[in-house]
Ligand SMILES: Cc1cc2nc3c(=O)[nH]c(=O)nc-3n(C[C@H](O)[C@H](O)[C@H](O)COP(=O)(O)O)c2cc1C
């Protein structure tokens with residue numbers, strides 16, 4: 001079988017792995033459902049073209065296996081005469097229509113053309129014929145792929161069938177590696193710069209493939225397989241769902257909490273350390289207090305610091321709660337390839353999404369560790385699907401992971417924290433992840449006055465200075481007592497501090513530096 005041979009003879013290990021798992025899914029489907037009960041949803045697009053050839057290979061391998069299992073020579077015609085459905089719309093590109101018809105003809109696919117919308121068309125089809133499973137060329141990154149698995153029942157409200165998605169975990173690059181390795185025909189639009197094809201009204205060539213200047217009468221484009229960054233595959237689709245890019249978008253995406261906080265001038269953070277060793281008392285944790293000081297310096301208020309176990313559910317529960325009550329959550333610990341490194345999986349669970357391979361992140365890891373360390377299936381490159389943004393900085397060997405308002409730091413000590421924090425700040429200056437606020441001014445007074453003597457006055461101060469935080473702590477039971485005044489307006493901080501000194505006598509107070 002020429003497809004199987006082409007992939008096996010190539011030197012692309014990654015493609016071979018993707019191919020093997022896709023044809024495995026296809027063979028499982030052929031084993032689970034009768035051939036008359038399955039259909040192939042084909043629209044002439046690149047993903048469904050990949051799927052067509054995988055189905056041909058998978059069907060061939062399935063037949064070979066059945067032949068070997070039964071020990072009898074089965075006489076079947078080569079090819080895969082699977083029921084093929086095409087939802088043809090008046091707004092389809094003529095090139096897509098002709099490629100679909102010609103391909104169906106070349107591979108003897110019994111093509112059924114449906115001129116209804118997807119849902120209505122499927123209802124009519126299932127009423128008439130017993131279809132139990134439909135193969136689709138859906139891939140992670142498609143707007144409709146979130147939450148889907150290789151086998152996913154149709155959504156509530158849709159007629160009942162199983163959606164079979166053999167290439168769900170394929171990247172844009174995998175698709176082109178397959179089509180070019182197998183030297184199969186694909187729709188001519190892809191050679192004219194189209195990278196994802198919808199209707200004639202919402203699809204144009206991808207501007208990232210434009211050659212020369214767009215003012216010329218006929219702008220030229222390079223072929224789709226030359227698009228370097230697969231994440232921009234849908235850049236030629238007018239109705240694309242753009243991920244949040246600017247600070248404003250980020251804050252809208254994070255919910256109203258951030259807007260309210262922005263308006264009232266404070267932004268809040270939670271810090272979550274993940275580590276059994278900290279809870280066992282075996283490792284000391286200094287990162288969170290250093291991070292509190294750093295947040296304070298950019299005008300943020302840390303509302304919560306916690307330590308949780310290396311347990312997916314514990315991380316998920318904590319992150320879910322903290323991300324909904326704070327503007328930003330910082331996590332550290334539990335990041336890496338060890339069995340105890342469950343932080344990323346916990347974050348995915350907190351967002352209710354699964355983890356999916358992130359090709360770009362994988363490239364960084366491979367660059368850092370080499371193929372040896374990462375192999376062709378890298379668990380560390382599995383990131384929360386649909387919510388992840390990578391924060392790059394040239395001095396970091398691997399980008400930081402940001403999932404909406406959750407930032408996963410990889411720092412394990414103070415110098416690593418320093419480096420990552422400085423990168424975050426630099427990225428922030430170019431519309432990055434953190435909003436810099438006016439810093440807090442904090443002044444600390446040490447006094448030998450007893451807590452009993454000063455307590456009523458301080459309570460009254462809290463009422464008189466609602467714009468300031470007034471706190472107290474003792475270094476020992478017998479004193480001295482440290483009183484802190486914290487606010488964004490230095491004059492107000494000074495005024496409150498002086499007023500306290502005047503009330504009891506300046507000689508009883510001395511200014512101290514803390515932290
Ligand atoms: C055979 C088939 C089955 C589908 N099943 C579902 C479904 O169960 N749930 C759903 O929300 N959309 C379903 N859709 C619609 C797709 O999610 C999606 O809207 C469609 O593939 C168009 O993608 P595009 O907007 O990228 O062109 C189905 C589409 C097809 C062709």
Ligand SMILES: Nc1ncnc2c1ncn2[C@@H]1O[C@H](COP(=O)(O)OP(=O)(O)OP(=O)(O)O)[C@@H](O)[C@H]1O
Pocket residue numbers: 041042043044045046047048049085086087088135136137138139142195196197198
């Ligand atoms: N009009 C249609 N008729 C039949 N199947 C369709 C149709 N539109 C989408 N599909 C199914 O949904 C899958 C995903 O569609 P999508 O548009 O993302 O991929 P594609 O068309 O194969 O490639 P491209 O992303 O380049 O447009 C297709 O591979 C196909 O299985």
Ligand SMILES: [Mg+2]
Pocket residue numbers: 043045196197198
């Ligand atoms: Mg398409």
